Amino acid sequence: MKVARPVLRGPRRSNALGLPDQEAFSPTIPGPLADGSADPGERVAMMELFKGAIGVFKNPSSHRPVNFDDPTLAAEVVLFADLLLRLLDRIPPRASQQTI
Numbered sequence: 001m002k003v004a005r006p007v008l009r010g011p012r013r014s015n016a017l018g019l020p021d022q023e024a025f026s027p028t029i030p031g032p033l034a035d036g037s038a039d040p041g042e043r044v045a046m047m048e049l050f051k052g053a054i055g056v057f058k059n060p061s062s063h064r065p066v067n068f069d070d071p072t073l074a075a076e077v078v079l080f081a082d083l084l085l086r087l088l089d090r091i092p093p094r095a096s097q098q099t100i
Contacts, residue, residue, distance in 0.1 A: 035091040
């Protein structure tokens with residue numbers, strides 16, 4: 001399984017696909033991580049869900065030490081990340097994505 005991990009490339013944050021995060025999930029011109037068959041509102045919701053997850057769980061640990069001293073919370077964060085990956089796995093690849 002290939003995971004799109006955020007990396008720093010120039011002034012804008014982009015993922016392993018070389019796209020800024022919002023473009024990867026773009027609901028208007030479906031990005032490579034957007035489900036083109038989903039309702040436009042659901043595509044926006046999926047984009048916002050991933051933006052929120054990155055903002056809440058990934059960004060803080062990129063800028064300062066974060067102590068997950070509550071083992072239940074830490075386990076739930078891992079389970080949430082697993083759910084997000086499974087949601088990505090359910091998106092059918094488009095013909096233009098076959099090589100990604």
